[in-house]
Amino acid sequence: MTGESRVRVFPGVGLLLMAVSLAAHSASGSRYDVNSDRPGHQPEKYYWRPGPPIKNNDGTWTFQPRTSIGEPMPDMPTRMERMIRKVQFRLVKALEAQETGGKKFQLHRTNRTKGSGESVMYVLQSGDVFEKAGVGVSVARHTLPPKIAQQMRARGKDVDEGSPFISVGISCIIHPRNPMVPAIHFNYRYFEVKGRNGSTQWWFGGGTDLTPYYLDEGDALAFHSTLKKICDKYEKGSYEKFKRNCDSYFTIAHRNETRGIGGIFFDDLTTPDQKLAFAFVKSCAKAVVPLYLPLVRKHKYYKWNSTERKWQLIRRGRYIEFNLIYDRGTKYGLQSTVTIIENVFMAAPPKAIWEYKYEPQAGSREADLMEVLRHPRDWA
Amino acid sequence: MTGESRVRVFPGVGLLLMAVSLAAHSASGSRYDVNSDRPGHQPEKYYWRPGPPIKNNDGTWTFQPRTSIGEPMPDMPTRMERMIRKVQFRLVKALEAQETGGKKFQLHRTNRTKGSGESVMYVLQSGDVFEKAGVGVSVARHTLPPKIAQQMRARGKDVDEGSPFISVGISCIIHPRNPMVPAIHFNYRYFEVKGRNGSTQWWFGGGTDLTPYYLDEGDALAFHSTLKKICDKYEKGSYEKFKRNCDSYFTIAHRNETRGIGGIFFDDLTTPDQKLAFAFVKSCAKAVVPLYLPLVRKHKYYKWNSTERKWQLIRRGRYIEFNLIYDRGTKYGLQSTVTIIENVFMAAPPKAIWEYKYEPQAGSREADLMEVLRHPRDWA
Structure with a gap:
């Protein structure tokens, strides 16, 4: 059975496919293919599996079509999107399985203006275990707004206002109800932009960090050790660098304290090459479930009193202070012209x-x- | 009985007096006397009354000394401070009288580094009627930090990094518990800075604005009409200008909505002269009690349900979004070097x-x- 015949069976797929395959940017008209710049590049044979099915709010499922065997390797935005969709799917299932009251995630899918991407956001609110959890995958194809182009130039990118870009990212924050269960945040993204001279620039960014309200040293150790192992496989010494980045990034300067106990954080990642950088980001993203779920299982039945709850709510106040005053992601969201404002918040x-x-x-x-x-x- | 003999009786006064009278800036060594620049200026005879007593947390009172009759008119920072202290005192008493459970304000007095001013903050938390209310008077004498000097230059002030300044202001926010009672915010301040060429620049700023969770058109009308009357006395057309300012200032741009239903808002006020500008600011500040207390009395016994409470808490989320992302006062507080961070929040x-x-x-x-x-x- 080919991809096309499945599309006929599940009409919802058409829309999704369109958004995913619309890599051609409306402004530039050129297809985003990171391989096209490599001299002597031959399409690689790659047998890839379909993405995970997407559960709709009415209980039905939307299946993503299987690509025909022997089709050329998809471009990096597509590969990144596939990967983070899988991570999203697995995390959503894993978190739902922890809910004691059977609370489920709700899907909020938003198509941006035609051809400029889409946002697939799963949100669970008022659960017994998770007071609020959101896992969102976002694909945006647009041209850089002036402010963002300026910030990128300040970071050494050869871009201009109006340069066409594509960004593909996953972003997640989990606020558990029990103050003994830490909150977690992660986001991983791939960014590609056509520079002034027509060359394509790309980089990965992201990180995972933990925000406990009560410190469990064993948990903290395990969390950081796992991250260190992943980083060590990628590049010796990278964990130390990314941990420092993380502590420095998540600092609430006016309080002279960090938001949580850190993790890893990186941006503008291009080394050693796209394939290996992607492999690293993939292993980070896939590690979230094994990093976080044990902490939920371990602490979710712990008893807590009003003092502990109050402390959690005070720390959450600091959380929003950080997000609104310092966070680059929030600033980007507020400045971007294709933002879905509810997703920023x-x-x-x-x-x-x-x-x-x-x-x-x-x-x-x-x-x-x-x-x-x-x-x-x-x-670690 | 002179001021001095009272100081002996109530030792707390000494500290207060010292801070108030320490108008001499440590960096410049010159006394801040706005009259000193006026050619042919003769000290004005002015029979002024003592400021209101300050209630300490242990139930005792600190009395401010009576100035000897015939003493010259105090300078504007001192007059402003006296005026806003009175407003603070009356508001604190008026709000305490509304509390059904007898909850009282707590005094938090902070002396900044020697000679650089002080902060007198009254805070009431977890009251039956007021969930949180703060009325703070702040006096700061320092030199301009680079960022703030830059912002002032952008607004046309002839100042430099390191220019000595004095700021005297009152700031207040009241978050009632009952969603039917609107929140109110006001702040009034006087700012004086020695410019590059040694000249003194001064201006007043401030405003009062109302944030209801449920609209009562009669309340809104009365609130704005009273403000209009005050403005009309000061300058015809000023209400319209200050109301527009207020709506535009308190806009939450990313939500495309205002924080509340507005009021008045102004800055850089110097016209027609210092005396009349002060008189206007004084009448605005003194109007807060008659503007707000009737609304509290009218609505505080209204019944409310969980839906209404939820709506109030959601609107309060927008409140903090505005304060942390857009508010100049918060930004100033986070950038200033003499900030007491708890007062910013x-x-x-x-x-x-x-x-x-x-x-x-x-x-x-x-x-x-x-x-x-x-x-x-x-x-109106």
Whole structure:
């Protein structure tokens, strides 16, 4: 059975396929094929499996078609999208399985203006275990707005206002209800832009970081050790660099503390080549379920009292302070012209409080956490 | 009994007096006397009354000394501080009188580094009527940090990094518990800075604005009419200008809506002269109690349900979005070197929620409010 015949069976697929295959940018008219620049490039034979089915809100499933065997290797935006869709699918299933009350994710799919990509956002709200969790895959094809082009030039990119780009990324934030379960955030993205002289520039960015409200040293150690193993396979010394990046990026400067206990964080990743950089990003993204689910399983039945809940809500206030004042992703979202604003605020905590001059008692578990947030540790 | 003898009786006064009278800036060594630049200026006889007593947390009172009759008119920073202290005192008493459970304001007094001013902050938290209310008077004497000097130059001020300044202001935000009672915010400030060529530049700024969660058209009309009357006395047409300013300033651009239903907002106010500009600011500040207290009395016993509470908390989420992303006061606070960070976040709502893609039902009272926030009205 070919891809085409499946499209007829499941009409929803047509739309999805269109968005995915519309790699041709409307402004430039050229197909985004990262291989086209390589001299002597021959289409690679690649037997790839279909992406995961997408569960619709009415309980039906949308299947993605199987590509015919022997079709050339898809371009990097397509490969990245396939990969993060799978990660999204597995994470959504894994989180739903943890919900004790049977709460399910809701799918919010948004097509941007014709041909400029789409957003596939799964959101679970008011669960027993997860107070708010969102896992979104976003594909955007557009031209750079002035401010973003300027920021990219400041980072050394040869781009201009109006340069056509494609960005493909996954972004996720999980706010558990139980203060003993840490919150987690990750995002991985691929960015490709046609520069001034027509050359294609691309890079990967992203990271995974943990935000506990109560510190479990064993958890922190395990979390960072796993990340270190993944980084070591990619490049010796990269974990140390990415951990430092992470601590420095997630600093709430006006409070002189970090948002959480860190993880890894990188941007403008192009080394050693596209294939290996992609392999690294893939292993990071695939590691989220085995990194996080054990922490949920371990802590989700722990009892908590109103003091602990209050502390969690205060820390969530700091979370939103960071996101709105410092986060580049949020700033990008607010400046971009193809933003779906609700998706920018998907990361906002479900509930937060601010109390004037709240200070944890000396020697308390809350103070223990603050110690680590004020003096980030090398965990692995 | 002279001021001095009182200082002996109440030792707390000494500190306060010192801070107030330390108008001499440590860097410049010159006394801040706005009159000193006026040719032929004669000290004016002015019989002024003492400032209001300050209630300490232990239940005792700190009295401010009476100035001897016949003493010269104090300089504008001192007059401004006296005036806003009185406004602060009256508002604190008026709000406490509304509390049904007897909750009281707590005083948080902070002396900045020696000679650089102080902050007198009254905060009431977890009241029955007011979930969080803060009224702060702040006096700061320092030199301009680079970023702030730059912003002021962009606004046409002849200042430099390191120019000595004094700022005296009152700032207040009240977050009531009952969603039927609107939140209110106001701040009034006087700013004086020694320019590059040694000349003194000064201006007033501030405003009062209302943030209801449910629209009461009669309230809105009364609120704006009173402000219009005050403005009309000052300058014909100024209300219209300040109301437009207010709507445009309190716009949450990424949501395409305003934070509340507006009020007045102005900055760089120097006309027609210092005395009349001060008189205007004084009448605005003194109007807060008669503007707001009737709304509290009218609505505080209204019943509310969980839907209305949720709507209030969602709107409070928008409140913090505005404050952290757009508010100049917050930005100034985060950039300033003499900031007390907890005071910057005093304005943060006590509790806020974010729900993905929450939309009020068409025709509901929530939708009615949104209509006004999306299309600001001329109320008076």
